Amino acid sequence: MKITRIGGIAALALAGALALSSCAANETPSGDGETTSDLSGTFNGAGASSQGSAQEAWIAAFQTANPDVTINYEPSGSGAGRDTFIAGGSDWAGSDSALSDDELAGDFATCAADTKALDIPTYISPIAVIFNIEGVDELNLDAATLAKIFKGDITNWNDPAIAALNEGTTFPDLAITAVHRSDDSGTTKNFADYLNKVAPEVWDADPADTFPYQSGEGAQSTSGVVDAVTNGTGTIGYADASKAGSLGTAAIKVGDEFVNYTPEAAAAVVADSPLIEGRDANDLAFQLNRTTTDPSHYPLVLVSYSIVCQEYADAAKAEFVKAYIGYITSAEGQQVAAESAGAAPLSDDLSAKVADAIASIK
Amino acid sequence: MTAAPARITAKRRLGDTLFSGAALAAGGFILLVLAGVAIFLIAQSIPAFLIDPAEIKGQPDSFWQYVGPLVFGTVWAAALALLIAVPIALGIALFISHYAPRRLAQGLGYTIDLLAAVPSVVYGLWGAGVLAPSIQPAYVWLVDNLGWIPLFAPPVSGTGRTILTVAIVLAVMILPIITALSREVFLQTPKLHEEAALALGATRWEMIRMAVLPFGRPGVISAIMLGLGRALGETMAVAMVLSPAAVISIVLTGPQNPTTIPANIALNYPEAHGSYVNVLIATGLILFVITFAVNSAARWAIARRKDFSGAN
Numbered sequence A: 001m002k003i004t005r006i007g008g009i010a011a012l013a014l015a016g017a018l019a020l021s022s023c024a025a026n027e028t029p030s031g032d033g034e035t036t037s038d039l040s041g042t043f044n045g046a047g048a049s050s051q052g053s054a055q056e057a058w059i060a061a062f063q064t065a066n067p068d069v070t071i072n073y074e075p076s077g078s079g080a081g082r083d084t085f086i087a088g089g090s091d092w093a094g095s096d097s098a099l100s101d102d103e104l105a106g107d108f109a110t111c112a113a114d115t116k117a118l119d120i121p122t123y124i125s126p127i128a129v130i131f132n133i134e135g136v137d138e139l140n141l142d143a144a145t146l147a148k149i150f151k152g153d154i155t156n157w158n159d160p161a162i163a164a165l166n167e168g169t170t171f172p173d174l175a176i177t178a179v180h181r182s183d184d185s186g187t188t189k190n191f192a193d194y195l196n197k198v199a200p201e202v203w204d205a206d207p208a209d210t211f212p213y214q215s216g217e218g219a220q221s222t223s224g225v226v227d228a229v230t231n232g233t234g235t236i237g238y239a240d241a242s243k244a245g246s247l248g249t250a251a252i253k254v255g256d257e258f259v260n261y262t263p264e265a266a267a268a269v270v271a272d273s274p275l276i277e278g279r280d281a282n283d284l285a286f287q288l289n290r291t292t293t294d295p296s297h298y299p300l301v302l303v304s305y306s307i308v309c310q311e312y313a314d315a316a317k318a319e320f321v322k323a324y325i326g327y328i329t330s331a332e333g334q335q336v337a338a339e340s341a342g343a344a345p346l347s348d349d350l351s352a353k354v355a356d357a358i359a360s361i362k
Numbered sequence B: 001m002t003a004a005p006a007r008i009t010a011k012r013r014l015g016d017t018l019f020s021g022a023a024l025a026a027g028g029f030i031l032l033v034l035a036g037v038a039i040f041l042i043a044q045s046i047p048a049f050l051i052d053p054a055e056i057k058g059q060p061d062s063f064w065q066y067v068g069p070l071v072f073g074t075v076w077a078a079a080l081a082l083l084i085a086v087p088i089a090l091g092i093a094l095f096i097s098h099y100a101p102r103r104l105a106q107g108l109g110y111t112i113d114l115l116a117a118v119p120s121v122v123y124g125l126w127g128a129g130v131l132a133p134s135i136q137p138a139y140v141w142l143v144d145n146l147g148w149i150p151l152f153a154p155p156v157s158g159t160g161r162t163i164l165t166v167a168i169v170l171a172v173m174i175l176p177i178i179t180a181l182s183r184e185v186f187l188q189t190p191k192l193h194e195e196a197a198l199a200l201g202a203t204r205w206e207m208i209r210m211a212v213l214p215f216g217r218p219g220v221i222s223a224i225m226l227g228l229g230r231a232l233g234e235t236m237a238v239a240m241v242l243s244p245a246a247v248i249s250i251v252l253t254g255p256q257n258p259t260t261i262p263a264n265i266a267l268n269y270p271e272a273h274g275s276y277v278n279v280l281i282a283t284g285l286i287l288f289v290i291t292f293a294v295n296s297a298a299r300w301a302i303a304r305r306k307d308f309s310g311a312n
Helices: A002-022 A052-065 A078-087 A101-105 A143-151 A160-165 A186-198 A221-231 A263-271 A315-329 A331-341 A348-359 B014-050 B063-099 B102-116 B120-146 B163-187 B191-199 B204-233 B236-241 B261-271 B275-304
Strands: A041-047 A069-074 A092-095 A117-132 A177-181 A217-219 A235-240 A251-254 A257-259 A301-309
Touching: A041 A078, A041 A315, A052 A069, A052 A315, A052 A331, A078 A092, A078 A301, A078 B261, A092 A117, A092 A315, A117 A186, A117 A221, A117 A263, A117 A315, A117 A331, A117 A348, A143 A160, A143 A177, A143 A186, A143 A251, A177 A186, A177 A221, A186 A235, A186 A301, A217 A221, A221 A235, A221 B120, A263 A301, A263 A348, A301 A315, A315 A331, A315 A348, B014 B275, B063 B102, B063 B163, B063 B204, B063 B261, B063 B275, B102 B163, B120 B163, B120 B236, B163 B204, B163 B236, B191 B204, B204 B275, B236 B261, B261 B275
Parallel strands: A041 A069, A041 A092, A177 A217, A177 A235
Antiparallel strands: A092 A301, A117 A235, A117 A301, A251 A257
């Protein structure tokens, strides 16, 4: 009696395990839909978590159009994504920074022998400086002041340096709490890169995924920073602009004007930035022009790349990558990213260059 | 007389063989799992001790300088949590076992058990979203008025996401474990001991001090150690609530707080690559050693007094 009962439970557990594991991540849709392409197979990408939510939307849309294709994107981080791609563990990589010269000098296991990889910008997101000060709705900051606030050199909102930039606004006598990311993040790296390029005399640390100074407060992930800024008093932080919600966002000084973020201004600074020199003509790695003085630019921006092969060892992968990266950089794909993740669509000029680069993939 | 009767040997039944075999397998399995975890941790940690420390986040001089603040933070947060939770837990347990009317005691017991079932991520959300902002004004007051005590040295945190907030959240999380176990132990006190104490003219409080607490001490220690284990290993709640920094500091209300090993792993693992992964696993090994030491100490404390109690 007992044994049969245990047997029944075991059978139930086994059946449950089978049922659960069989409906794992990527269900292949039944084949009889409107097949618009002859692409098929399973393809894997890995890398930047900043692209994560956009990738989910892109994959869903692309798989609907190409029912025989299964795509996996693992948001394991930019560095891990590049390592995986170089080692041949994935078909393309997402990365918040372009390949370094050292990485380009090595071999790429996924690519055909003696060919290199390309950086293709696919995801542009402005970073907003968010703040929460009672009675203050608008805030103007220049890079030096922003750097001093986050470094801990300016500790009170009534500091004359802040007042000088905000004529007509009265700031309370309130301690500043600068909130940064406590986890490693491409957002931190791009924020630090902006401060380091524009105000190097204040922000003397090399830009990295980790917040460099022992100052201010840390919070986990973008939503953690937004929560901390929302719930705190006299707080300031940085986050993907799409997540800023109803918080006040600071305008940053570009040239002689204070510029608030817009998707257009973010895309414009990327389009007008020079490419890193000495690389393949189709390698669209930008040397972001953080020190721009053109007030139609918003230089506090994160650019995330798709890293792909110039020439794939496997022709089927080349065909897929051309179709998929082509889709996500198309006007339609960029619109999907704008809706799902608040990204800034690529400018027309840049789109044309990207399309040429993708066409060159073999 | 006849020869001595033949020795009666127990008849081996199939069920006996099966059961003793299964029990042995289960006992061996747990050792195997533990050994597996230990081997994994040690093997994966070795590179962390060999690499150039400059590759570690924050460029410390050595691995030990990196892990030092984390060890301190882990032990400090858990100790603060115990300091808050233990008196309350023992109070609740005694109330349920010896003071409350039977019906109220039952309801209260269920409620406490229910607290233990709440997932830690929910406690994390509550700590970061509700507790931290609402307790922040109290921290401002503490720093303004008691700032001369090193524990409350200025500056004050602007968001309330401090190690004290974390300790309060952890205390709430370990409260049900300590309470439930202590309550069971207190209920085991022999009625004769209690009645003897009362018959000698002891008040109820004196009876508890003379009969219940000495009898329950090993069980209570074991309950506290289980709670401490959970506090040491808690990950999500700490990662979500704390504003971390690589510092050793006893300040309870400041913006720069020492973080804990599990929270540090949770925060950095997703984007870690290369040898930094080994460094994080090595910190996990250190945590493994700490919890091992704590549990051994607990077993020793219980074994020392086992003659005196039923709780072993």
